[in-house]
Amino acid sequence: MTINVGISSCVIGESVRFDGGHKSNKFASKVLSPYFNYIPICPEVGSGMSVPRPTIRLMTNDERIALVDSKDSSIDYTDSMLEFSNKTVDALMDADLCGYIVCANSPSCGMERVKVYSKNNATKNGVGLYTGTLMKKMPWLPVEEDGRLNDPVLKENFITRVFCLHDLYQSMDGQPTAGKIVAFHSRYKYTLMSHSTVGYKNLGKLVARVAEYDIHEFFNLYRTQLMQTMSIRATRKNNTNVLMHLQGYFKKDLDSPQKQALAELIQEYNQGLLPLLSPITLIKHHLSMHNNDYLKQQSFLNPYPQELRLRYGL
Structure with missing residues (x-):
């Protein structure tokens, strides 16, 4: 049985997070791995960011949602992330992908309730830029966050x-x-x-x-x-x-x-x-x-x- 499933690289145990660590999910990596052919993707590394790297976050100015450096919002990763996301998801369209497990709360991979910062406050109503592109282009695809698998x-x-x-x-x-x-x-x-x-x-x-x-x-x-x-x-x-x-x-x-x-x-x-x-x-x-x-x-x-x-x- 070969079921192609996308997964955030850190969730499958790859050390690609901002601090050089991972966020391995036991159910995904141990229980499901005999049934799924995982396609691990880290949008942040894929779009050119280093490991380790400064933290990033979503920020809004009421006109658009941007992906920026947490300490210096003038460092903007939005265009490179969207370019990577569109290119990668377009390639996945031909892979008979049957599901996707993403990393919760991530400004690139979060599926829901991602923090979006503005000048005066922060709200948990955002979607990671990569996962947002994925769900828009493939609305039929089952997508779930690692934490919700508990x-x-x-x-x-x-x-x-x-x-x-x-x-x-x-x-x-x-x-x-x-x-x-x-x-x-x-x-x-x-x-x-x-x-x-x-x-x-x-x-x-x-x-x-x-x-x-x-x-x-x-x-x-x-x-x-x-x-x-x-x-x-x-x-x-x-x-x-x-x-x-x-x-x-x-x-x-x-x-x-x-x-x-x-x-x-x-x-x-x-x-x-x-x-x-x-x-x-x-x-x-x-x-x-x-x-x-x-x-x-x-x-x-x-x-x-x-x-x-x-x-x-x-």
Whole structure:
């Protein structure tokens, strides 16, 4: 499995920070590394800054956001950073990139809540110049900060999106067709429902009109709407709704005690007494005893390798 994922060089353990250190993230460098082919990039070094180097920050004068030296704002790195960012992101467009892990709070790599200084104060409402360029040019791409990967819900959502996008690219095999897109969308029915019923319905309407589009134009539109829907975090309520739909596939196969046991497990999950893994494990067990090809192919049951153990805390 080769899943191309961009990552801030310091997060993968490279000593490229302003002080010559790194910010290695154990989950990214140890747990995910067997599954991801990392493309490490340090925008600051890439745009010509040294290691070590003076600290930098974002500054606004109400006309633009600039990247400047923290102690001498007349030293401006904005143009060189934007030039590097545009050139690098354009090159990544051809890499079938499926995700990106960035360094939090960085004036070049931060995804959100980066400090922006003005003459009189500082606000946490900025985005690093490199990551801002990345998200603008590739709005479908799953992007997450290293620190937020400590949150089990955010972590699971990010990994689900990465594997979903990889699955989309693999399913198209370099040449999207209407049939491939319909087949992919069918496999993601319940995954999409768990993230957003509105998003699922809108994507269904879009897929129904695939014949009206140039296929490459349609693929780009579908990819963006798909990943926007997947970025909405799945809720316990939506997951429960999906589990009840899956339960319905076994109404003719299970006896009354088995139906009752599954219903109780789903209810206990809905009440927050059990993790999502519990009802899914029982559903998989019933599926192994009562084959259903449509249900077997649903990504909701296996969105990523179970070795990642991401559903234990959901």
